[in-house]
Amino acid sequence: KNIHFIHGPGCPVCIMPKERIDHAYILSQQQDVILVTLGDMIKVPGSHGSLQDARSQGADVRFVYSPMDCLKIATEHPNKKVIFFAIGFETTTPMTAALIEQVIKQKIDNIYFHINHVTVPEAMTMLTQSKIDAFLGPSHVSVISGSHIYAPFPTQYHRPVVVSGFEPVDVMESISMILKQFLENRCELEIQYKRAVNPEGNQRAQALINKYFEPREHFRWRGIGDIAKSALRLRDAFASLDAEVIYRDSLPTKEIDDHKLCICGEILKGEKNPKDCKVFGTACKPSSPLGSCMVSSEGACAAYYKYGNLL
Ligand code: SF4
Ligand code: SF4
CATH class of the missing domain: 3.40.50.11750 (HypD, alpha/beta domain 1)
Structure with a gap:
């Protein structure tokens, strides 16, 4: 009874600050852009709304299961700019790096990247x-x-x-x-997970990550704040692929805080429980999430909402 489990900030969707979700939204509004991202990212509300909202208002926003799907989209739409809004921890970073490698090898000139990869x-x-x-x-x-x-x-x-x-x-x-x-x-x-994990890891994947990315000095985690060197950016040598550089003038840099009642940050740090949130299950529920932890079915608040009577 005295073992408590804490949902850490282990989800790239949960920890994405609103200003970067706004970047995705703004990029989706640019002329001739197809914005591509992974999974639940499409549902998280930023200050202009979610990518789902952008899509319902006419923007071309697509979600894919693999970054490599961007190759097909770019080939089918040679006159469009495909921007991959890349999210994820070390698990997905090699997939983005592999896509960059293919873009360069195949000399594809209509795929760009907005990099939001974070590190554990x-x-x-x-x-x-x-x-x-x-x-x-x-x-x-x-x-x-x-x-x-x-x-x-x-x-x-x-x-x-x-x-x-x-x-x-x-x-x-x-x-x-x-x-x-x-x-x-x-x-x-x-x-414990000896069937797949060893001390060195996948060195080919690590080399691919290092080839294209370097640590950012600062990155803000939603609800938590700045954690130095906790995210990656494209190396300067690949600036021509970097949507953050290309669309620099359109992308705001101002930090945007969460709804003032949302305590996602404290939940992700294990300091509070979803049920401590004043709007849990009322103003904030899976059908109308106020904070990121209510968006995915795996999010801490969504899990408490679904299974709360069992806890
Ligand atoms: S219930 Fe909603 S508003 Fe409250 S902490 Fe969770 S996500 Fe944030
Ligand atoms: S909790 Fe986080 S796990 Fe995980 S899906 Fe979010 S939204 Fe992602």
């Missing part, structure tokens, strides 16, 4: 300031990055890390591994 270790470092005793390391990210990225957490921050799979039995085993560490007075980095 910097967010975890920020979380060490919260009351969190141990981390379950994310499996899919770790397949790419390797478990070595968590090395400082047991040594420098005194938090055990167990890299866990997603299946219920994986999570249960990972929790028992963490409890065992506490009982045996150990504080270590362990891998």
